[in-house]
Amino acid sequence: MPNARVLRDIKARNIVNANEILRRAYLYVARNESLSPQVRHQAQLQLNTFGKYTRPTTVKNRCSESGRGRGIISEFAMCRYQFRLKALNREIPGVQKASW
Amino acid sequence: MLRRATGVLTKWARYNSTKPSALTEPEFSASVIHGRSLYPPLQHPPTHRVPVALIHLRAHHPLHLDLFAHFAEHAAAALAIPASRPIHLPTQRSLWTVLRGPFVHKKSQENFERRVHKRAIKAWDADPEVVDRWVKYLVRHTIPGVGIRVTRWQHAPVGVGREMMQSAVGSLRQDTDAQRVKALADKIVQQELLAEKNAASVAQS
Numbered sequence: 653m654p655n656a657r658v659l660r661d662i663k664a665r666n667i668v669n670a671n672e673i674l675r676r677a678y679l680y681v682a683r684n685e686s687l688s689p690q691v692r693h694q695a696q697l698q699l700n701t702f703g704k705y706t707r708p709t710t711v712k713n714r715c716s717e718s719g720r721g722r723g724i725i726s727e728f729a730m731c732r733y734q735f736r737l738k739a740l741n742r743e744i745p746g747v748q749k750a751s752w
Numbered sequence: 753m754l755r756r757a758t759g760v761l762t763k764w765a766r767y768n769s770t771k772p773s774a775l776t777e778p779e780f781s782a783s784v785i786h787g788r789s790l791y792p793p794l795q796h797p798p799t800h801r802v803p804v805a806l807i808h809l810r811a812h813h814p815l816h817l818d819l820f821a822h823f824a825e826h827a828a829a830a831l832a833i834p835a836s837r838p839i840h841l842p843t844q845r846s847l848w849t850v851l852r853g854p855f856v857h858k859k860s861q862e863n864f865e866r867r868v869h870k871r872a873i874k875a876w877d878a879d880p881e882v883v884d885r886w887v888k889y890l891v892r893h894t895i896p897g898v899g900i901r902v903t904r905w906q907h908a909p910v911g912v913g914r915e916m917m918q919s920a921v922g923s924l925r926q927d928t929d930a931q932r933v934k935a936l937a938d939k940i941v942q943q944e945l946l947a948e949k950n951a952a953s954v955a956q957s
Contacts, residue, residue: 672929673929673932673933673936674936676929676933677932677933677934677936677937677939677940678937678940680933680934680937681937681940681941681944684937687941690944690948691941691944691945691948694944694947694948695940695944698940723850723851725848725850727846732850732851733850733851733853733854735848735850735864736850736851736852736862736864739864745812746812746866746867746868747848747864747865747866748864748865748866749862749863749864749865750847750863750864750865751863
């Protein structure tokens with residue numbers, strides 16, 4: 653069972669994905685200088701009604717094994733300690749202890 | 753040029769030697785290189801140097817990679833495809849330095865790396881069907897751990913660009929993200945303008 657924070661992040665990713673087009677449309681209207689200020693203001697008010705999980709800033713890379721939010725290596729979706737444990741067990745293809 | 757020629761000569765000394773075939777024992781054992789055949793690999797010289805295919809191989813370790821590149825080269829020679837010897841492309845090396853412990857202790861870290869070794873084989877002049885067979889043969893006998901990418905070039909009839917453009921225009925997708933955003937934004941603007949007009953008319957009346 654993944655971490656609670658990981659589940660929250662998955663939920664955020666799904667909701668952001670679902671609302672991205674709509675949000676970008678409203679943003680386009682709100683930021684468009686050639687439209688009237690009333691229309692822009694209405695668009696901005698609509699944007700304010702969107703929930704927090706519609707914002708892409710709520711999406712955060714987390715460790716797929718431990719759920720840690722810091723020290724994530726994006727290529728493996730794992731935190732540095734889990735990456736090290738797996739790499740030493742040769743569970744990550746191609747990764748080996750560096751020596752030069 | 754001269755250096756390269758002498759390198760080839762020492763490699764195939766036994767094959768190229770003008771001495772009679774009876775070599776003395778020390779000479780023979782000095783010329784034996786374990787894993788190498790008596791003769792240089794068969795290579796068909798390209799007739800027009802028109803590129804037909806490029807086989808790009810990648811692996812994390814060069815052992816199976818070199819074996820497969822050798823196999824591909826000899827398969828091409830067997831099918832009479834003018835092909836190059838395996839070309840060694842620069843190795844990519846990614847390095848990750850991570851803390852050894854799960855918490856603090858910044859001073860003790862460990863380095864991990866991942867090397868990607870690359871080889872390429874170029875093929876020229878052969879018939880597309882022959883190249884097709886060669887590629888299918890290679891794909892059928894892949895070694896686990898070696899990735900293959902095949903780039904092929906073929907002759908196309910005159911006017912192929914125009915035909916492709918017409919078929920693409922006929923099936924243009926209207927649903928890329930940017931277009932959807934634009935369409936939605938226009939709809940929103942119209943809705944807002946309508947709402948504004950209604951509000952204005954209500955205020956007037």
